[in-house]
Amino acid sequence: xxxxxxxxxxxxxxxxxxxxxxxxxxxxxxxxxxxxxxxxxxxxxxxxxxxxxxxxxxxxxxxxxxxxxxxxxxxxxxxxxxxxxxxxxxxxxxxxxxxxxxxxxxxxxxxxxxxxxxxxxxxxxxxxxxxxxxxxxxxxxxxxxxxxxxxxxxxxxxxxxxxxxxxxxxxxxxxxxxxxxxxxxxxxxxxxxxxxxxxxxxxxxxxxxxxxxxxxxxxxxxxxxxxxxxxxxxxxxxxxxxxxxxxxxxxxxxxxxxxxxxxxxxxxxxxxxxxxxxxxxxxxxxxxxxxxxxxxxxxxxxxxxxxxxxxxxxxxxxxxxxxxxxxxxxxxxxxxxxxxxxxxxxxxxxxxxxxxxxxxxxxxxxxxxxxxxxxxxxxxxxxxxxxxxxxxxxxxxxxxxxxxxxxxxxxxxxxxxxxxxxxxxxxxxxxxxxxxxxxxxxxxxxxxxxxxxxxxxxxxxxxxxxxxxxxxxxxxxxxxxxxxxxxxxxxxxxxxxxxxxxxxxxxxxxxxxxxxxxxxxxxxxxxxxxxxxxxxxxxxxxxxxxxxxxxxxxxxxxxxxxxxxxxxxxxxxxxxxxxxxxxxxxxxxxxxxxxxxxxxxxxxxxxxxxxxxxxxxxxxxxxxxxxxxxxxxxxxxxxxxxxxxxxxxxxxxxxxxxxxxx
Amino acid sequence: xxxxxxxxxxxxxxxxxxxxxxxxxxxxxxxxxxxxxxxxxxxxxxxxxxxxxxxxxxxxxxxxxxxxxxxxxxxxxxxxxxxxxxxxxx
Numbered sequence: 175x176x177x178x179x180x181x182x183x184x185x186x187x188x189x190x191x192x193x194x195x196x197x198x199x200x201x202x203x204x205x206x207x208x209x210x211x212x213x214x215x216x217x218x219x220x221x222x223x224x225x226x227x228x229x230x231x232x233x234x235x236x237x238x239x240x241x242x243x244x245x246x247x248x249x250x251x252x253x254x255x256x257x258x259x260x261x262x263x264x265x266x267x268x269x270x271x272x273x274x275x276x277x278x279x280x281x282x283x284x285x286x287x288x289x290x291x292x293x294x295x296x297x298x299x300x301x302x303x304x305x306x307x308x309x310x311x312x313x314x315x316x317x318x319x320x321x322x323x324x325x326x327x328x329x330x331x332x333x334x335x336x337x338x339x340x341x342x343x344x345x346x347x348x349x350x351x352x353x354x355x356x357x358x359x360x361x362x363x364x365x366x367x368x369x370x371x372x373x374x375x376x377x378x379x380x381x382x383x384x385x386x387x388x389x390x391x392x393x394x395x396x397x398x399x400x401x402x403x404x405x406x407x408x409x410x411x412x413x414x415x416x417x418x419x420x421x422x423x424x425x426x427x428x429x430x431x432x433x434x435x436x437x438x439x440x441x442x443x444x445x446x447x448x449x450x451x452x453x454x455x456x457x458x459x460x461x462x463x464x465x466x467x468x469x470x471x472x473x474x475x476x477x478x479x480x481x482x483x484x485x486x487x488x489x490x491x492x493x494x495x496x497x498x499x500x501x502x503x504x505x506x507x508x509x510x511x512x513x514x515x516x517x518x519x520x521x522x523x524x525x526x527x528x529x530x531x532x533x534x535x536x537x538x539x540x541x542x543x544x545x546x547x548x549x550x551x552x553x554x555x556x557x558x559x560x561x562x563x564x565x566x567x568x569x570x571x572x573x574x575x576x577x578x579x580x581x582x583x584x585x586x587x588x589x590x591x592x593x594x595x596x597x598x599x600x601x602x603x604x605x606x607x608x609x610x611x612x613x614x615x616x617x618x619x620x621x622x623x624x625x626x627x628x629x630x631x632x633x634x635x636x637x638x639x640x641x642x643x644x645x646x647x648x649x650x651x652x653x654x655x656x657x658x659x660x661x662x663x664x665x666x667x668x669x670x671x672x673x674x675x676x677x678x679x680x681x682x683x684x685x686x687x688x689x690x691x692x693x694x695x696x697x698x699x700x701x702x703x704x705x706x707x708x709x710x711x712x713x714x715x716x717x718x719x720x721x722x723x724x725x726x727x728x729x730x731x732x733x734x735x736x737x738x739x740x741x742x743x744x745x746x747x748x749x750x751x752x753x754x755x756x757x758x759x760x761x762x763x764x765x766x767x768x769x770x771x772x773x774x775x776x777x778x779x780x781x782x783x784x785x786x787x788x789x790x791x792x793x794x795x796x797x798x799x800x801x802x803x804x805x806x807x808x809x810x811x812x813x814x815x816x817x818x819x820x821x822x823x824x825x826x827x828x829x830x831x832x833x834x835x836x
Numbered sequence: 837x838x839x840x841x842x843x844x845x846x847x848x849x850x851x852x853x854x855x856x857x858x859x860x861x862x863x864x865x866x867x868x869x870x871x872x873x874x875x876x877x878x879x880x881x882x883x884x885x886x887x888x889x890x891x892x893x894x895x896x897x898x899x900x901x902x903x904x905x906x907x908x909x910x911x912x913x914x915x916x917x918x919x920x921x922x923x924x925x926x
Contacts, residue, residue, distance in 0.1 A: 259888070260856050267849040520878060524877030524878055561882060562871045562881055564867050572863050621893055
């Protein structure tokens with residue numbers, strides 16, 4: 175789609191970002207020591223810290239990724255919501271209080287509390303860096319997705335804008351201002367998500383024939399397959415032969431009188447009773463009676479010389495140019511209704527369950543002249559399917575008979591469950607409160623705010639799905655576009671909040687990485703003697719470097735659903751950090767070498783698994799149909815137990831050498 | 837008190853683990869069950885999902901309630917106190 179900036183949106187947006195920066199500068203002046211810079215002097219009130227947890231955690235992935243996934247595929251995105259929240263149970267019941275008791279500034283501090291070992295500091299510092307950078311990618315991609323519709327900037331400009339702003343925040347401020355920014359953003363996000371949900375319920379559902387731009391999606395037929403050429407001629411089109419890449423795809427290309435080529439998907443209608451018998455064997459006789467219907471599709475063609483064509487015409491707003499129509503409509507409501515009027519929180523689901531929604535699939539076709547065409551075609555889907563798990567191909571394990579697919583699904587759900595309590599930017603938030611009771615209370619506040627928000631994601635996602643405003647080429651844009659379908663003001667506010675969401679999470683992550691570099695790697699790991707002020711200065715320098723890296727990766731990963739990317743970060747975090755974190759608390763036999771080995775093995779194995787998976791081959795390296803070198807894509811179910819096993823085995827082997835550790 | 841909190845935490849964690857595990861395994865091995873609509877015309881996938889979120893909050897509040905006695909004891913401890921405590925460990 176093509177986006178034009180709206181003045182109102184831009185003003186509200188910059189006011190918001192300006193306010194955020196202002197708070198940062200104001201509060202940042204006070205944080206000069208390392209205790210202030212990394213841990214806000216341990217003086218943040220528990221309630222504020224709890225909401226800041228929500229601010230840290232409800233990142234671009236939650237807001238943009240999950241809403242987008244639900245808007246395009248239905249229930250499946252909500253599985254992420256459930257897994258992300260479940261992780262907090264591990265954080266609260268197992269990790270929160272010991273973390274606070276053992277550590278000072280960083281997660282490595284807590285791991286190392288018993289051993290005072292450089293090796294542990296180094297390993298934990300490196301794993302913090304790895305997880306933070308993995309987690310940074312989706313945030314930056316999300317930033318680009320937000321700025322595109324809002325300011326009319328290209329993706330890379332959005333990523334750059336966020337990167338530079340965040341680096342400014344982190345360098346000038348530190349944990350005090352980051353916390354207050356997170357508090358502000360966490361509260362606003364939850365409040366406005368609730369407002370948006372109320373508006374969705376008030377709007378109810380309405381039957382439509384296309385998206386919000388008023389374009390009615392055309393249908394031709396039904397007619398029998400044999401009559402196809404004649405029937406389309408009657409409608410004013412000429413049927414083009416299915417040559418080259420178009421062979422064996424369920425599409426036809428039609429040329430109208432002015433020479434314009436359009437693509438249509440073929441829907442095969444159910445054969446009548448008498449013909450059903452033919453399906454057994456007499457295929458020749460059967461095909462003549464199969465009745466079909468054509469549905470207008472949308473296409474994006476990339477020609478070899480780099481030009482982009484939309485529905486066969488050059489992309490643009492001028493006459494003779496075209497842009498993709500926004501999509502997302504309901505094709506049938508229960509009892510033949512046309513409009514439901516306001517709905518309740520329960521009737522929203524029960525009505526959708528009985529309706530039919532037009533979802534969109536896509537297929538890419540390569541042609542002989544070197545151009546590739548992505549065809550987006552309609553897929554009318556019963557509401558009962560939209561609301562059941564397992565429709566998205568990333569969750570095919572739920573409906574597949576293949577044991578490996580099922581393992582892949584269980585593996586992801588395990589990584590989400592174990593990942594939260596291992597995320598460095600969440601763990602450092604336990605050092606901003608004064609004691610263990612505050613750590614506990616702020617986690618409970620966090621769970622309440624985050625849980626409430628995740629309930630809303632299902633309404634937001636389904637509301638977006640039926641809003642008629644979705645951009646086929648980018649699922650990350652679903653939530654802001656939904657807001658725009660409600661009004662410019664709301665769009666401006668939601669986009670600004672989402673943008674500060676990214677800012678907040680990214681600054682938390684960069685701060686965690688900077689802490690790892692300055693505190694764990696340099697000062698403790700390599701034994702570089704740094705004064706308090708030098709440690710802060712090194713951390714700021716590290717922030718700039720990590721920030722620049724994040725900008726580059728954010729530009730590189732443009733087309734990914736950000737929720738999916740976050741799943742990977744969780745896998746790495748859970749595999750590298752959780753085994754040591756948990757075992758130190760529950761087993762006296764843990765040794766220094768055991769911890770180092772577990773962190774290194776967990777991190778390396780999960781990273782390697784992801785880099786060798788079929789998903790990565792397909793989406794990152796661009797090798798389609800590769801099977802990958804590992805049996806399934808999600809590493810958690812293998813690498814998390816592997817981390818535990820490594821820790822236990824190495825600890826047992828090295829126990830005798832280190833009597834002091836027992 | 838540390839030990840008591842950890843024990844309560846562990847029990848509640850196991851309760852949630854059973855609920856969450858049930859959800860994941862039901863999805864993986866009996867997906868059709870998730871399509872049933874036992875209440876208000878809403879399917880089990882949504883009911884169980886919302887239920888898990890609610891259960892997390894209820895268990896968290898319960899934990900906070902059960903651990904409340906400890907609050908006064910550690911009040912006033914600061915980061916430097918924690919450092920001292922840490923260094924006192926073997």
